[in-house]
Amino acid sequence: MPVVVTAPSASTPWADPDALLRQDPEMAEVVLGEAHRQSDSLQLIAAENFTSPAVLAALGSPLANKYAEGYPGARHHGGCELVDAAERIAVGRAQTLFGAEHANVQPHSGSSAVLAAYAALLRPGDTVLAMGLPYGGHLTHGAPVNFSGRWFDFVGYGVDAGTGLIDYAQVRRLARAHRPKAIVCGSISYPRHIDYEAFRVIADGVGAYLIADAAHPIGLVAGGAAPNPVPYADIVCATTHKVLRGPRGGMILCGAEYAERVDRAVFPFTQGGAQMHTIAAKAVGFGEAATPGFTAYAHQVVANARVLADALAAEGLRITTDGTDTHLITADPAPLGVDGRTARGRLAAAGIVLDTCALPYTEGRGIRLGTAATTTQGMREAEMTRIAALFASALREDAEGARGARAEVRELVRRFPPYGTVS
Numbered sequence: 443m444p445v446v447v448t449a450p451s452a453s454t455p456w457a458d459p460d461a462l463l464r465q466d467p468e469m470a471e472v473v474l475g476e477a478h479r480q481s482d483s484l485q486l487i488a489a490e491n492f493t494s495p496a497v498l499a500a501l502g503s504p505l506a507n508k509y510a511e512g513y514p515g516a517r518h519h520g521g522c523e524l525v526d527a528a529e530r531i532a533v534g535r536a537q538t539l540f541g542a543e544h545a546n547v548q549p550h551s552g553s554s555a556v557l558a559a560y561a562a563l564l565r566p567g568d569t570v571l572a573m574g575l576p577y578g579g580h581l582t583h584g585a586p587v588n589f590s591g592r593w594f595d596f597v598g599y600g601v602d603a604g605t606g607l608i609d610y611a612q613v614r615r616l617a618r619a620h621r622p623k624a625i626v627c628g629s630i631s632y633p634r635h636i637d638y639e640a641f642r643v644i645a646d647g648v649g650a651y652l653i654a655d656a657a658h659p660i661g662l663v664a665g666g667a668a669p670n671p672v673p674y675a676d677i678v679c680a681t682t683h684k685v686l687r688g689p690r691g692g693m694i695l696c697g698a699e700y701a702e703r704v705d706r707a708v709f710p711f712t713q714g715g716a717q718m719h720t721i722a723a724k725a726v727g728f729g730e731a732a733t734p735g736f737t738a739y740a741h742q743v744v745a746n747a748r749v750l751a752d753a754l755a756a757e758g759l760r761i762t763t764d765g766t767d768t769h770l771i772t773a774d775p776a777p778l779g780v781d782g783r784t785a786r787g788r789l790a791a792a793g794i795v796l797d798t799c800a801l802p803y804t805e806g807r808g809i810r811l812g813t814a815a816t817t818t819q820g821m822r823e824a825e826m827t828r829i830a831a832l833f834a835s836a837l838r839e840d841a842e843g844a845r846g847a848r849a850e851v852r853e854l855v856r857r858f859p860p861y862g863t864v865s
C-alpha cells in the first residue's frame with residue numbers, strides 16, 4: 443500500500459501538542475506538571491528511563507485507534523495492512539537485536555510476558571523454582587498476592603549470606619530436591635550479571651524449562667553490556683521500558699520450537715487486541731537500541747553505576763554485593779542512622795527520586811537505584827560522584843542541609859534536561 447508521509451502540520455492535527463491544553467486544561471496541568479517533575483528532580487528509579495521524542499510520537503499516533511487481534515497476516519479485524527507492517531518491523535528488529543529465532547512484541551507489560559511464558563510451558567499446580575521474593579524475586583515469581591503464587595507451586599532460591607551473590611549450589615540442590623517443571627532466573631534488584639549457562643546446566647540436570655526474566659538487564663544486553671540469555675533460556679521475558687528505553691511494555695524471545703506455543707499463550711490465551719501504537723513505539727526503540735550510540739550509552743550506564751556505587755560506599759552506605767555489574771544498585775543506609783523508608787523520604791525532599799527494596803538477610807528495607815535515566819540525560823562519572831555527595835547531605839536530618847541539596851539537585855538537572863530544553 444503506498445504511504446504518503448507528511449510532516450506534522452494542519453493536515454495531521456493529531457500531532458498538535460497544544461490540543462490537550464486547549465481541550466482539557468485540568469488534565470494538561472497534570473501532564474505538564476509530571477513532565478516538569480521529571481526534569482526538575484533526579485530520576486534514580488532503576489526501572490525508569492526517558493524515551494526519545496520519536497518513541498513518544500509513535501505512542502501518541504493514530505495507531506492507538508486501531509484494533510488488531512491476532513498476528514500480521516492473520517487478524518480478526520480489517521484494515522490491518524499498515525499495523526501489520528509495524529508489527530513485522532518490530533519483530534524483525536527484536537530478532538536481530540537479540541539474536542532470537544522468534545519474538546513476540548505484543549505483551550502489554552513485563553508481567554503479561556511472564557504470564558504468557560508460564561501459560562506456554564506450564565499447567566496450574568506445576569512446581570517452579572525462582573528467586574525468592576525477599577532476595578529480589580518479582581511478584582510474578584511466586585508472590586501469594588499474584589497469579590503466579592496462586593496458580594503454581596513456587597520454591598524460592600536465595601543469595602549467599604556473605605557475598606549477596608546467587609548461590610548456584612543451592613539452586614542445584616533445590617532443583618534436585620523439588621524437580622521443578624521450570625526454573626526462572628531474573629530479579630528486580632540483583633545488581634550482578636546472571637550466569638545463564640549455569641542455570642541452563644542446572645535446568646537440564648532435572649529436565650526443567652529455563653525461563654529468563656530479563657526485564658531489567660535486557661537494555662544492557664541490546665547494548666552489549668550484559669550477557670544475552672537468548673542462547674540459554676527456552677523463553678526470555680522482558681520489558682521494553684527500562685534501560686532499553688522503549689515504550690512501557692513487554693516482549694518474549696524464544697527459539698523456533700516454542701514460537702507457536704508462545705504466540706498462542708499471548709493471544710488468544712492471555713490478551714486480546716494488540717496495542718499497535720505501543721508496538722510501533724517498541725520498533726522505534728529497538729531501532730535506536732541497534733545504533734552505536736546506544737552501545738556507548740549502555741556501557742556508560744554501567745560505568746556510571748559503578749562509580750555511583752563506590753561513591754555511595756565512600757559516603758557510608760552499605761552496598762549489596764559490594765558493587766554492581768549493571769545499571770542497578772541496592773544499598774543499606776543503616777550505617778547513616780536511617781532505614782530505607784526514611785532515606786527515600788529525605789532524598790525525595792531533596793529532589794532525588796528512588797525506591798525502597800527488600801535486602802537479603804536484613805530486617806529494615808534498603809534503597810534501590812539505577813543510572814538509566816541520568817545517563818540518558820548525559821550525566822557521566824563526575825555527576826555520579828556529585829550525586830553521592832548530595833545523598834550524604836540529604837540524608838542528614840538537617841533542614842538547611844536538605845534545602846541546600848534540593849537547590850544543588852535543581853542546578854544539576856538544569857544542566858542535563860532530558861528533552862534538550864530547560865523547563
Ligand SMILES: Cc1ncc(COP(=O)(O)O)c(C=O)c1O
Binds near residue numbers: 489629656681
Ligand atoms: C524482573 C521483573 N519481571 C517483571 C516485571 C514486570 O514488569 P511490568 O511492571 O511491566 O509488569 C518487572 C518490573 O519491574 C521486573 O523487574
